[in-house]
Amino acid sequence: xxxxxxxxxxxxxxxxxxxxxxxxxxxxxxxxxxxxxxxxxxxxxxxxxxxxxxxxxxxxxxxxxxxxxxxxxxxxxxxxxxxxxxxxxxxxxxxx
Numbered sequence: 001x002x003x004x005x006x007x008x009x010x011x012x013x014x015x016x017x018x019x020x021x022x023x024x025x026x027x028x029x030x031x032x033x034x035x036x037x038x039x040x041x042x043x044x045x046x047x048x049x050x051x052x053x054x055x056x057x058x059x060x061x062x063x064x065x066x067x068x069x070x071x072x073x074x075x076x077x078x079x080x081x082x083x084x085x086x087x088x089x090x091x092x093x094x095x096x
Contacts, residue, residue, distance in 0.1 A: 031091075035055060038051070
């Protein structure tokens with residue numbers, strides 16, 4: 001019988017990145033995970049440069065306009081809209 005090879009994975013934790021000399025915060029790690037998920041889903045297949053720009057921006061390697069993460073409304077009634085707006089400001093929006 002053939003032995004099933006265990007697939008080895010790269011350590012993409014904060015300590016894994018630190019091991020290769022890249023210091024990332026928990027927020028940066030979370031944003032990089034989002035970018036990775038979008039790339040794996042195929043959402044960025046047609047725009048690989050956009051993915052690269054997102055990674056550079058996330059790591060602070062290119063200047064970025066500060067994004068206001070605060071909600072403009074004191075109500076939680078539009079929590080889904082706030083999340084969507086924040087997500088689109090961080091990672092881009094789709095053309096309609």
